Amino acid sequence: MIKTAILLATEHMSILREEDVVPFRYRVKECAAGIKMGLVNQTYLITAASELARNMLKYADGGIVLIETIERDGETGIRLMFKDQGPGIEDVGLALKDGFSTGGSLGVGLPGAKRLVNEFEIASEPGKGTSVTIIRWANG
Amino acid sequence: MERIPILRMGQFLLVTIQIDLYDRLALDLAADLVKTASKTGARGILIDISAVDIVDSFMGRILSNIGAMAKLIAAETVVVGMQPAVAITLVELGLPLNGIHTALNVEKGMALLRSKIAGIAGETDPNND
Numbered sequence: 001m002i003k004t005a006i007l008l009a010t011e012h013m014s015i016l017r018e019e020d021v022v023p024f025r026y027r028v029k030e031c032a033a034g035i036k037m038g039l040v041n042q043t044y045l046i047t048a049a050s051e052l053a054r055n056m057l058k059y060a061d062g063g064i065v066l067i068e069t070i071e072r073d074g075e076t077g078i079r080l081m082f083k084d085q086g087p088g089i090e091d092v093g094l095a096l097k098d099g100f101s102t103g104g105s106l107g108v109g110l111p112g113a114k115r116l117v118n119e120f121e122i123a124s125e126p127g128k129g130t131s132v133t134i135i136r137w138a139n140g
Numbered sequence: 141m142e143r144i145p146i147l148r149m150g151q152f153l154l155v156t157i158q159i160d161l162y163d164r165l166a167l168d169l170a171a172d173l174v175k176t177a178s179k180t181g182a183r184g185i186l187i188d189i190s191a192v193d194i195v196d197s198f199m200g201r202i203l204s205n206i207g208a209m210a211k212l213i214a215a216e217t218v219v220v221g222m223q224p225a226v227a228i229t230l231v232e233l234g235l236p237l238n239g240i241h242t243a244l245n246v247e248k249g250m251a252l253l254r255s256k257i258a259g260i261a262g263e264t265d266p267n268n269d
């Protein structure tokens with residue numbers, strides 16, 4: 001369970017079509033640069049964000065992302081919450097395994113995104129949707 | 141419609157990716173490259189991604205696909221100028237860039253292509269890396 005944090009800024013973006021992915025990544029990068037996150041961590045974060053946004057498009061016809069700047073224990077970070085109302089994931093543990101894909105793809109998105117961030121939480125209910133929350137700390 | 145220009149340099153083709161590729165553009169580029177390579181008989185493709193600050197699984201797949209398609213028409217693909225942060229991220233993401241070579245810059249990429257072509261022409265010569 002992700003611990004609570006102080007919210008410094010929040011905004012949201014809809015990811016409804018492929019063209020939304022690039023401006024979304026760009027905005028996340030701006031927010032990360034705004035808290036002086038280093039370049040490698042920024043790249044980790046936007047790559048994870050891109051994977052999760054693409055999953056929402058591919059499997060759930062899109063969704064919404066909350067982009068938040070947070071503070072916890074003196075650390076600032078970016079928290080992204082992806083929410084969709086797609087079909088959900090039946091076996092989340094399986095979906096997080098490298099190489100697992102129901103889309104005939106490489107299956108790197110979820111496990112890769114998890115490796116690229118400091119905190120990762122996924123909740124999914126078949127028939128209702130999926131939500132994924134990630135945090136990357138500026139100096140994490 | 142927006143398209144990424146393909147430059148012909150002798151027996152090689154060079155594309156410089158300056159903008160964030162969205163999916164349609166990336167797919168068009170792959171198709172254009174392979175068409176141009178087969179039309180011109182190009183033996184190598186250089187893709188300069190020094191201006192690209194993110195390669196996700198989609199983009200990685202496009203690059204691998206270009207490499208695989210180019211192989212079918214006997215051309216090799218080299219991705220040049222990958223930013224260090226992007227390279228580190230790709231490793232952590234766990235994305236294999238199959239079917240393509242990488243080089244630090246365009247000059248080194250051209251040298252690599254020349255050695256590959258020479259290697260193929262020599263046939264009996266084992267790889268000398």
Ligand SMILES: Nc1ncnc2c1ncn2[C@@H]1O[C@H](COP(=O)(O)OP(=O)(O)OP(=O)(O)O)[C@@H](O)[C@H]1O
Pocket residue numbers: 051055056059060084086087088089095096100101102103104105106107108109110111130197
């Ligand atoms: N938002 C989502 N809604 C429903 N199912 C999802 C969602 N995200 C992921 N999944 C399921 O989890 C699986 C694994 O996702 P992951 O991103 O790791 O791989 P992929 O998208 O199939 O392949 P890649 O990301 O390598 O192109 C998917 O194949 C899909 O079945």
Ligand SMILES: [Mg+2]
Pocket residue numbers: 051054055108109110
């Ligand atoms: Mg995916």
